[in-house]
Amino acid sequence: xxxxxxxxxxxxxxxxxxxxxxxxxxxxxxxxxxxxxxxxxxxxxxxxxxxxxxxxxxxxxxxxxxxxxxxxxxxxxxxxxxxxxxxxxxxxxxxxxxxxxxxxxxxxxxxxxxxxxxxxxxx
Amino acid sequence: xxxxxxxxxxxxxxxxxxxxxxxxxxxxxxxxxxxxxxxxxxxxxxxxxxxxxxxxxxxxxxxxxxxxxxxxxxxxxxxxxxxxxxxxxxxxxxxxxxxxxxxxxxxxxxx
Numbered sequence: 001x002x003x004x005x006x007x008x009x010x011x012x013x014x015x016x017x018x019x020x021x022x023x024x025x026x027x028x029x030x031x032x033x034x035x036x037x038x039x040x041x042x043x044x045x046x047x048x049x050x051x052x053x054x055x056x057x058x059x060x061x062x063x064x065x066x067x068x069x070x071x072x073x074x075x076x077x078x079x080x081x082x083x084x085x086x087x088x089x090x091x092x093x094x095x096x097x098x099x100x101x102x103x104x105x106x107x108x109x110x111x112x113x114x115x116x117x118x119x120x121x122x123x
Numbered sequence: 124x125x126x127x128x129x130x131x132x133x134x135x136x137x138x139x140x141x142x143x144x145x146x147x148x149x150x151x152x153x154x155x156x157x158x159x160x161x162x163x164x165x166x167x168x169x170x171x172x173x174x175x176x177x178x179x180x181x182x183x184x185x186x187x188x189x190x191x192x193x194x195x196x197x198x199x200x201x202x203x204x205x206x207x208x209x210x211x212x213x214x215x216x217x218x219x220x221x222x223x224x225x226x227x228x229x230x231x232x233x234x
Contacts (some may be wrong), residue, residue: 045212047223062220063227095168101218109159109174
């Protein structure tokens with residue numbers, strides 16, 4: 001059974017950094033690309049970035065470039081998303097999502113999601 | 124500001140069919156058959172219900188179907204049921220800088 005289990009809620013002060021983890025089971029992390037999506041309170045889904053197997057690089061949404069880093073530890077089957085220089089606008093639930101297929105293959109979707117991690121940024 | 128445009132709300136009575144539109148541009152929906160739809164109940168994570176415009180994952184009800192015409196994708200829910208009351212998001216690959224973009228979401232109300 002495929003599962004993505006995320007780390008617990010975080011409270012951070014403006015200017016700080018947060019690192020959210022996503023541990024997968026039921027498959028090996030390197031078999032599929034991992035992406036991160038966030039959702040501010042009462043708002044919609046926002047794609048933050050993910051691994052592009054076509055280029056072998058991690059792609060970040062322009063809004064987060066320079067502030068976000070997505071990494072993976074294959075020894076523990078865990079993906080990480082670190083966001084720095086936090087602002088109150090970064091208060092949101094952060095999801096990891098497994099991508100099945102990829103754009104260049106002509107088929108892609110986010111078929112499995114983590115339970116979400118609430119990050120609250122407040123002074 | 125979302126790159127894909129969805130209606131804020133759509134409603135229907137039990138048993139009826141409803142359609143949710145998702146309008147993009149020639150750099151996303153218009154050029155790629157890489158549209159997916161997600162259902163999200165309050166307090167829960169998103170669930171994939173349609174991928175590659177028309178494909179349904181195993182276990183998803185046949186009452187959900189997808190289509191596309193030009194720059195607009197659509198999700199149709201037939202035989203509306205109370206549990207269909209949720210927020211629905213479309214998503215598309217885009218050749219613009221964002222890579223993947225979501226719509227702002229559509230709240231479905233079962234009257």
